[in-house]
Amino acid sequence: MGSIEFKNPATTTLLELVKSRRTYYNLKAESPISDDAIDHIVQDSVLHVPSSFNTQTSRVVLLLKEEHKKLWDIAIKVMEGLVAAGQVPKEMFENSTKPKLEGFKAGYGTVLFFVDYESLAAIKEKFAIYAAKFDPFALESNAMSQYFVWLALESEGFGANLQHYSPLIDEDVRKTWNLPESWKLDAQMVFGVPASEPGEKTFAPLEGRYKVFGK
Template structure:
């Protein structure tokens, strides 16, 4: 049994200690992610996933924006210090990828295929998940650490205004990435009998 792909999946971990020095150029990161997104399956080949690449000052701007927004939500200064310290680890990375779903495409599908109307948003989320794992694993295969963050929807309006995001794009996640400055912690696994059923 070939387990090469499984070995790649095991490389993909949530890396929080990020640095600036990565093994790829910015152009290579864009090329890699664009290829993964293009090859990731979506329901009805709807291609609902979108990605925005933030490098340098734009990457810093995102995490500064998020910090200012969250400061309004965390009234306790001591608690916000912990939040700010976590955000600083993401800003310390090389760049960020913003993941979006183009809701115009989802709504067109809902109109054109009424029998499946209630499923298209769920299916677009499946497309997001498939694409995200593909990108994350591809970065890990190049020695680049990443994690997936979800400060949406709190930050949606500010991010859209700051980076000129189309109004039909719905923010789904943020992926800060960079050099791996410390390994991921141990990962726990549920017992197989709690997750799987095998019927013959």
């Protein structure tokens, strides 16, 4: 596709941001912006990302610095427990899992994304015909928040990656930060100043993945 001129230059900026967002695993415990600015981005994701019927089912926790490190210490401790119980091979943990978790810990912060499925009870009753749809809708809305935060953090000079250590860490996370039982953890977004470039990425051709009609 040749270069397209959009009516609003912000569209070009947005598309550039979408294209430049990547998964960064090697992160430093540094921040290019203030903690208030990070806080603002995450708050905006909670307030402004859409949800089905405006149910507002996402719950988000921002962990910075020492609190962020606590999270990855929890994951390391839980995985060590699995090794001790013989559920994870020690060699795999030492050579692969532990260095990866230490890598996350070396970042600046983590955003925890939860869904409060219990808050959907009333609307499931009211719109019984849609009842089975509300849980997936809630997860879709949560994923939109994740993507928004990922883009915004990278726009400000962070690198980020998306992790899924639920349900392994759920109990400890809830207790450590005294979170409601109804908050179901979905994803953990780790961020920090990138210490290296992201890995190579390949793209399957658009043909077969996208169709346009009426152009």
